[in-house]
Structures are given as structure tokens and as C-alpha cells.
Amino acid sequence: MKLIFxxxxxxxxxxADIQAGGNLLIxxxxxxxxxxxxLFQDTTKTRKMIVKEREDVLVTYENYENFYSITEYTGGIFGVAMCKKEDLPEVKAEIQNAAVMVAxxxxxELTDLQALQVQAIYPEWSEDGVEYAKDYKIxxxxxxxxxxxxxxxxSDWAPGVAPSLWTAIANPSSSGxxxxxxxxxxxxxTAGMEYVKGKYYSWNEKVYLMNRVGMTDGESIILYFSPDTLVGQYFEEV
Incomplete structure (x- = not known):
């Protein structure tokens, strides 16, 4: 059997055969x-490779131009792994990173509730001079x-430390x-919380109703206080 470059x-x-990961192993x-x-680092040679046995063409491989590795097997056999450009680990990583960035x-654009369900997709906060827009989630x-x-x-404006800049998105596991x-x-x-007028909140085993005068039911506000400290202003103890 011979390989014709x-x-x-x-x-x-x-x-010569295609492996599970998509590489061509010769x-x-x-x-x-x-x-x-x-031989296999010469892309002029590897652009198209034909496998023949006697004079019969068994298979033709095209675009497996990128040399990946050489592995030595028993009996003095060497396996040469070739791959297409899109299958190179660094290219796959670049595509994956781009997909994550798009996601x-x-x-x-998701609502807070939807965001909580896919929290892992959001980027980690960075202290390195990143410009964060209002409502941006991290x-x-x-x-x-x-x-x-x-x-x-x-560095000193981290979430949980700078309440005027960041508020935690609460998981509405309760109906309110x-x-x-x-x-x-x-x-x-330190992280703040979005309170909604007309909903009930639990704090230290007590229940409070958010009933701020001047707000309509369903209207929300971000506060950095527990309900017991704002009784008579924003809350009433039930």
C-alpha cells in the first residue's frame, strides 16, 4: 500500500484512516x-493525498494539510496524525471562545430570572479597567x-464592596x-437587593411587607438595607 502526495x-x-476525533492517522x-x-509538514505535498494498493485507488484525502503529531508503536511503526485547519486544537479553542463571547x-438581553437559570454563561467580574454599562450582568x-x-x-470597586455600583440578582425561589x-x-x-412593592420578605424569621408610599404595586427599587431597618419607611412588619 502506498500514499501518493x-x-x-x-x-x-x-x-490510513480517519480517527474518532477527525484526525487522519497514517x-x-x-x-x-x-x-x-x-514530509508531512510540507503543505504542498499534503494538500491532497491518495492511498493506492497496487494500481487501485482506495481513498483520497484532501485538506489534511496540518501536521499534528508522530506516535511510535511496537514493531517500529510510526503513526503520523494529520488534521484539517478547522480541527487544530488552537483553532477549535478559538471557535469555542468566540461562541462563548457571542453567548x-x-x-x-435576558431578564433577571432567565439570567439566573444560565448564570454560568456570564463573565467573571474583572478589576482591570473594564467599562461596565448600566444593567450589565457579571x-x-x-x-x-x-x-x-x-x-x-x-480593584476596590468589586461587587459586594461597592453597593452603589453593583446589586446582587436575587433568586426568586419564593413567590413573595x-x-x-x-x-x-x-x-x-453590601450587595443590595431589588425590592418590589406589594411583595413579602423574610428576614431573621420575621415577615415584612414592602409598602413604600408613593410607589405602585410591582414597582421596584434597589436598597442596601434589611427590612427591619426600614420599618415605617419602606416596610411594615407582618
Whole structure:
């Protein structure tokens, strides 16, 4: 069996087949690893390769131009792995990174509830001078945050530390009724929380109704206080 390169040069081989990962694996005992590497790194040769047995064409491989590796097997057999450009690990990684970036951009359009369901897609907060727009969502210490005020990040303006810039997006596991109030997290004083008029909240085993005068039912506001500290202003204890 022989492999005929695109420039008509030939190499005696034992086999050639496509592997599960998409690479073309060519096994041969005809040359040294150094010579094989030189042969298969020549893209002029590898652009098109034909496998023949006697004079019969068994298969033609095109565009497997990229040399990937050489593996030595028992019996002095060497396996040369070739792949298409789109199957190179670095190209696959680039495509995957691009897909993640697109998904992260699209995820910014989701509602807070939808965002919580796909939290892992959101980028981690960075202190390295990133310009964050209002309502931009990030995650930090496994908590999903939303930008309250547009700013350029710096190390001492981290979510949970700068409440005027970031607010945590609460998981509405409770309905906000008197019987099933929304639990206020302990981090409320640093991360903030979005309270909704007409909903009930639980804090330290007590229930509070958010009933701010001047707000309509369903209207929300971000506060950095637990309900018990704002009784008479924003809340009433039930």
C-alpha cells in the first residue's frame, strides 16, 4: 500500500484512516520520525493525498494539510496524525471562545430570572479597567450581579464592596406572598437587593411587607438595607 502526495512523491504505508476525533492517522515503517515530520509538514505535498494498493485507488484525502503529531508503536511503526485547519486544537479553542463571547453578549438581553437559570454563561467580574454599562450582568464569588451605575472597574470597586455600583440578582425561589415570602440574603447590606412593592420578605424569621408610599404595586427599587431597618419607611412588619 502506498500514499501518493500531491506532488506525486510516494510513501509506503501500512494503513490510513480517519480517527474518532477527525484526525487522519497514517501508519508507516518506511521512514524515520525526522523524515516523516519533514514530509508531512510540507503543505504542498499534503494538500491532497491518495492511498493506492497496487494500481487501485482506495481513498483520497484532501485538506489534511496540518501536521499534528508522530506516535511510535511496537514493531517500529510510526503513526503520523494529520488534521484539517478547522480541527487544530488552537483553532477549535478559538471557535469555542468566540461562541462563548457571542453567548455572553446575547445573555445580557435576558431578564433577571432567565439570567439566573444560565448564570454560568456570564463573565467573571474583572478589576482591570473594564467599562461596565448600566444593567450589565457579571458573576463574582458565585453570585450574579447587575451593574447599577456605568463605571470603569478598579480593584476596590468589586461587587459586594461597592453597593452603589453593583446589586446582587436575587433568586426568586419564593413567590413573595405572605405565606411564601422572599428570603433576604445576609449580603444585602453590601450587595443590595431589588425590592418590589406589594411583595413579602423574610428576614431573621420575621415577615415584612414592602409598602413604600408613593410607589405602585410591582414597582421596584434597589436598597442596601434589611427590612427591619426600614420599618415605617419602606416596610411594615407582618
Amino acid at each position: 500531491n506532488d506525486a512523491t510516494e510513501l509506503t504505508i501500512q494503513s 501508519r508507516t515503517i518506511s521512514e524515520t520520525p525526522e523524515k516523516l515530520k519533514m 455572553q453578549i446575547q445573555a445580557q 458573576q463574582y464569588n458565585n453570585i450574579l450581579y447587575k451593574c447599577v451605575q456605568a463605571h470603569t472597574s478598579q 406572598t405572605k405565606e411564601n415570602p422572599i428570603t433576604v440574603p445576609e449580603m444585602v447590606t
